[in-house]
Amino acid sequence: MFFLTVAILFLSSSCARKIPLSNTTKPVANTVIIVTDTVPTYNQQELKVMSYNIHHANPPSKAVGITDIDAVVSVIKKENPDIVTLQEVDMLVPRSNKQDQTQLIANQLNMEYHFYKTINLGGGEYGVAILSKYKLSNIRQLTLPKIEGKAETRTLGYADINFSGQKITVACTHLDARDEPTRVLQTEAIVKELQSVVNPIILCGDWNSSVGSKSIKFLQQYFENSCTDHCGLTVPAVNPKNTIDYVLTRNSNWLVKRHSVTAETYASDHRPVVVTFKLD
Known part of the structure; x- marks a missing residue:
């Protein structure tokens, strides 16, 4: 025996x-x-994505010049996303104590990152960023059009990752806050820029436009919104009244397993959108 x-x-x-x-x-x-063979192996079939306008890490309840990177990191850590897209990010700007905010956040999260400059600001730079648990490659950027005199320069930043054996393109943007006709032009430029991408695309950002606006109606002709009804309000963070932050996809038949807006009121003037996709 x-x-x-x-x-x-x-x-x-x-x-x-x-x-x-x-x-x-x-x-x-x-x-x-x-x-052992009787235990299921780890299966990468779900991809979690967050889109977050961080207000250059300046909590709205604090004076200009006070930043709280740890608060932003804490919000992201609680959700533990695979991909994070950030808007309103400072790079060596005096108002945020000349922090390289993308690097500071990514280092604490142990994620890959790339910062995309939108404009020069105070001797530094201001823009958007992509963070990922997976290696970023084929990094690209497009300066978006604007109506002169009415709008600020904006950008589209995007890159590829390899997830569970397939290439996925991740894109991030932050459209003009003042002028809807400019946002329509910028949305059209984004759709045109990404139309040749044949692999799945995840497009995230602060559109500064509500569902039903011309820019969002146009966008949804080409991209699928992760939520279309009772999606959760994103701005302002305290007592939100509107949804202007989105996670969208194209060239995929993924199931949206969960769409949520995190009820965070301190770190930024936006609430982050978090979406878990179940990949086919």
């Missing part, structure tokens, strides 16, 4: 196979994680 037990244990060990650690797992030195 003893020899039979030893044989069974030996055969069970030989059938065990190593599986990769998830990106949120910190491996212990000199430790190997194994599972």
